[in-house]
Amino acid sequence: MMMDDLYRLTLVDAVRRMASGELSSERYTRSLLLRIRQVDGAIDAWACLDSDAAIARARECDARIRAGRLPGGLQGVPVGVKDLVYTRDMVTSMGSPIYAKYIPATNGEVVDRLTTAGAFVMGKTVTTEFAFMVPSKTRNPWNRAHTPGGSSSGSAAAVAAGMVPVAIGTQTNGSIIRPAAYCGVVGYKPGKAVLSTDGILPFSTSLDQPGVFARSVDDAGLLVAHLAHSRWTISPQISALKHAPRLLATRTPVWHLAGEDQRNRFSTDVAVLREAGAVVDEIELPSSFNDAHKVHRAIMLYEAACASRTVRQHHGSGLSEFLRKALEEGDRISTSEYERAIKKQEALQRDFSRFTDDYDAVVTPPATGEAPASLDTTGDPGFCTIWSLLGVPAIVIPTGLGSSGMPLGLQIIGNQGESNHLLATSMWCERQLPFRNLLAREQF
Numbered sequence: 001m002m003m004d005d006l007y008r009l010t011l012v013d014a015v016r017r018m019a020s021g022e023l024s025s026e027r028y029t030r031s032l033l034l035r036i037r038q039v040d041g042a043i044d045a046w047a048c049l050d051s052d053a054a055i056a057r058a059r060e061c062d063a064r065i066r067a068g069r070l071p072g073g074l075q076g077v078p079v080g081v082k083d084l085v086y087t088r089d090m091v092t093s094m095g096s097p098i099y100a101k102y103i104p105a106t107n108g109e110v111v112d113r114l115t116t117a118g119a120f121v122m123g124k125t126v127t128t129e130f131a132f133m134v135p136s137k138t139r140n141p142w143n144r145a146h147t148p149g150g151s152s153s154g155s156a157a158a159v160a161a162g163m164v165p166v167a168i169g170t171q172t173n174g175s176i177i178r179p180a181a182y183c184g185v186v187g188y189k190p191g192k193a194v195l196s197t198d199g200i201l202p203f204s205t206s207l208d209q210p211g212v213f214a215r216s217v218d219d220a221g222l223l224v225a226h227l228a229h230s231r232w233t234i235s236p237q238i239s240a241l242k243h244a245p246r247l248l249a250t251r252t253p254v255w256h257l258a259g260e261d262q263r264n265r266f267s268t269d270v271a272v273l274r275e276a277g278a279v280v281d282e283i284e285l286p287s288s289f290n291d292a293h294k295v296h297r298a299i300m301l302y303e304a305a306c307a308s309r310t311v312r313q314h315h316g317s318g319l320s321e322f323l324r325k326a327l328e329e330g331d332r333i334s335t336s337e338y339e340r341a342i343k344k345q346e347a348l349q350r351d352f353s354r355f356t357d358d359y360d361a362v363v364t365p366p367a368t369g370e371a372p373a374s375l376d377t378t379g380d381p382g383f384c385t386i387w388s389l390l391g392v393p394a395i396v397i398p399t400g401l402g403s404s405g406m407p408l409g410l411q412i413i414g415n416q417g418e419s420n421h422l423l424a425t426s427m428w429c430e431r432q433l434p435f436r437n438l439l440a441r442e443q444f
Contacts, residue, residue, distance in 0.1 A: 006031035008439050011077065011165040011219035018065065018076040025065070025076030029058035032078060032122065036163045042144055044137045045158040047083040048091050049123030054078060057120040064118070072117030073236050074226050079114055080158045080167030083124040084131050084151075085210075086199040087111055094201050095127040095136060095151070098311065098318040108199025110168055110210055110227050117226035122164050125154030130308075131170060131203050133378050134320045140183060141438055142406055146371040149179030150378030152213070156183040159213040162439045166223045167213045172203050172300060173388050174367075174381025176211040177396045177411055182371035182379065184398040184407030184437055188212050188220040190419040192391030194232045195224070204303040206342065207296070207388055215437055217397065217427045224419070235420050240427040244277030245360035247425075252364055253290055254382040259369035261402035266365050269399050269410045269433055273363075276432040280363070288351050289386060295348070296389040298333055298341040305330025349390050353415055361425045362413040366396040370406035383411065393419045395426045398435040407435075 006028050009017070017023035033051050040046060061076040086092050086104035093099045111121060126138045128151040138153040140146040141161040148157045152169030156179035159167050169176045171189050180187025189211030197208050212227070214220040218238065225236035249270050251258075258266070274280050305327045312319065312327065319327075356362060368380050387394040393416070396409045412429060414422030 004031065004034065007035040007162045009165065010216060011214060011222055014077060014165055015074060015222070021065070025058040025061040026055060028076065029054055029078050029122070032164060035161075039141070039161050040163060043139050043141050043157050043161055045125055045154040045161070045163060047093060047095075047124045047126045047154060050090070054122050061118060061120065072226055073222070074114065075118030077119040077166075078122035078164055079119050079223070080123060080125045080155055080164040081111060081121050082152050082155050082167070082169045083127045084170055084201050085111060085168060087121055087124065090121070090124060092124065095129040095131070096318060098315045104199070106199060109196035111199070113227050119226075125152070125158055125167055127151050128153060128378060129320055129323055130201065131172060131175060132323050132326065134322050135375055135378055139375070140371050140406070142184060142371075143373075143404070145375070146373050146406060147182065147375060147378055149182040149371060151175040152179050153378070155213045156180050156185060156187065159183070159215060160185045160438050165214070166219055168210060168227070169213055170200060170208060170210050171384070171388055172207045172209070173296065174384030176213070177366045177384045177394060178379055178381050180213055181366035181396045181398070181409040181411075182407065184409075184435070186214045186217055186220045186395065186397055188214070188224060188395040189393065190224050190228070190234065191393035191416055194229060194234070194393070194419060195227050196229050202307050204300040205307070206299050206303060206345070207391075209388065209391065215439070217395065217423060217430050220395070221423045232419070238420065238423040238427060240431060241360070241424045244279070245425045245428060246279045246358065247273065247281070248356065248359045248362045249280050249282045250285055250362055250364050252285060252383065252386060253293070257368045257380060257382055258365055262365050262367065262369040262408060265400050265402070265408040266410070270363070272432055273429060281359075285386075286351055286355060288348060292348060292386045292389055293382065295341045295344045296385050298337060299345065299389070301326060301330030302333040302338040303330075305333070345389055349416070352390050352392065356415050361422060364411050364413065366409050366411035370402040370404050370408060373404065387413050390416070392416050393422045395422060397426060397430045397433065398437065399433040400435065
């Protein structure tokens with residue numbers, strides 16, 4: 001490939017070529033930096049990016065590869081990291097002017113695991129303010145008048161536009177699945193505690209879940225395999241299921257919010273999977289889930305209010321009015337209300353495990369539809385809320401375009417502890433629902 005085209009490589013291909021000596025990390029990184037110079041002026045996916053430092057890190061990786069010191073399975077790969085994850089050698093601003101010059105003393109654990117695997121941080125990708133819902137500067141690369149979603153706005157946009165092969169994000173409500181769906185990439189959160197939250201600004205400790213963005217299920221699985229906490233084993237080489245899966249298609253209590261494009265896309269995706277041999281039963285969640293969104297909000301805002309008290313006491317004027325009001329709502333939630341919500345969360349986790357007993361996965365829309373044609377919103381996270389509350393693994397694969405030419409996708413959810421099986425199931429679905437990503441269309 002010409003250097004100008006190297007940014008198109010998948011993660012799996014880039015790793016293979018660098019391990020074999022066919023491609024250097026420096027050459028690959030320079031291609032990505034060139035791509036960033038070409039397109040990021042219109043997208044603004046990066047909060048912190050030092051090109052010279054990135055090239056220096058790539059050269060260090062090449063030196064280790066030449067010396068035969070291949071520390072892991074991601075040698076030489078540049079990775080985008082959400083600007084909520086601590087990095088000791090670059091600013092971690094958390095999307096807030098309060099932390100505009102903050103450089104942590106330590107890395108987040110996921111960053112250390114990246115380094116151990118031989119990869120390096122290309123730069124910090126834009127997050128919304130403290131990973132909540134106030135829009136960031138990032139635009140959707142498919143159409144710059146549309147939101148990229150949030151809160152992992154920059155990670156989703158950077159991967160979609162070919163500025164980096166993969167990126168790290170976090171999700172408390174819909175902050176990985178929704179922007180991935182809006183930007184036409186794969187978004188994967190492997191479930192609560194699979195990836196460590198150490199060294200990541202907490203918003204809601206019971207709900208915060210790191211995850212990744214990639215342009216294929218294969219790439220997402222490879223990255224997560226090297227980020228996973230030591231007590232979890234994610235296979236770096238996932239194979240698609242050899243048999244057609246048994247799936248549960250559920251509309252969830254927020255189905256009424258789905259637009260016509262998303263409803264039609266979901267029906268089409270289900271029909272395609274059935275035609276390919278999958279058993280897809282359409283069954284609604286038990287009635288116990290009817291108030292799940294209220295339970296999620298009570299836990300999220302109570303914990304966020306507790307976590308932010310010191311910041312609000314000393315830097316309250318630096319918060320947006322929208323976030324400040326949400327945290328004040330959290331202040332009004334009593335400890336007894338919070339404890340009841342935690343008990344309900346635990347009960348719903350048991351209910352979901354029984355609900356999915358005989359199935360490989362649940363499928364449902366990832367969002368209400370295409371990314372809104374507005375930069376004043378990050379979109380509705382409602383189709384992700386229940387799965388964040390349960391802490392189960394969830395992934396979105398892009399499957400088509402809506403009437404405005406913006407991506408739509410399919411969300412696939414597994415049971416806790418079944419991340420490998422969910423990846424295998426999702427890879428099977430991905431093969432039946434091929435999608436031409438933005439790099440294949442080259443719209444800008």
